[in-house]
Amino acid sequence: MSMEDLYQEIVLEHSKRPRNRRAIPQASHRAKGHNPLCGDEIEVYLKVEDERIVDLSFQGQGCAISTASASLMSESLTGLSLVEARQRFAEMMTLLKDAGVPVDASKWGDLAAVIGVRRYPGRIKCASLAWHALQGALDGRPESTTE
Ligand code: FES
Numbered sequence: 001m002s003m004e005d006l007y008q009e010i011v012l013e014h015s016k017r018p019r020n021r022r023a024i025p026q027a028s029h030r031a032k033g034h035n036p037l038c039g040d041e042i043e044v045y046l047k048v049e050d051e052r053i054v055d056l057s058f059q060g061q062g063c064a065i066s067t068a069s070a071s072l073m074s075e076s077l078t079g080l081s082l083v084e085a086r087q088r089f090a091e092m093m094t095l096l097k098d099a100g101v102p103v104d105a106s107k108w109g110d111l112a113a114v115i116g117v118r119r120y121p122g123r124i125k126c127a128s129l130a131w132h133a134l135q136g137a138l139d140g141r142p143e144s145t146t147e
Contacts, residue, residue: 007112029048069130073130
């Protein structure tokens with residue numbers, strides 16, 4: 001199986017069975033992300049205790065890539081400190097925007113499949129939608145966009 005096929009399989013699996021697609025009623029942070037290109041919205045919920053993310057979830061309908069990215073983000077950021085989560089956001093944006101920056105698969109795990117969409121510039125906003133919502137939630141902005 002080629003790397004490309006493997007990445008596609010990971011994205012499809014997470015889009016069909018998204019992890020943590022639910023609200024968090026006692027969320028300490030929440031925000032909506034909006035992709036104006038297609039109109040899709042994802043809302044991200046965080047439960048933060050002692051500056052650490054103890055639960056992270058999302059809701060909303062989007063394409064396979066935005067759903068898979070939200071699902072994988074929820075898995076990979078739960079347990080991180082707020083500082084670490086902000087750092088991951090910044091690194092993710094750099095990796096998505098600059099196809100020349102190498103991806104450390106041991107650090108990014110299955111999220112490398114989402115980062116792989118940077119080969120298709122039209123889908124980068126899909127991959128970053130949930131992440132913009134996350135940043136909005138961390139910054140206390142209820143709405144943010146991929147623009
Ligand atoms: Fe709307 Fe991908 S097509 S987020």
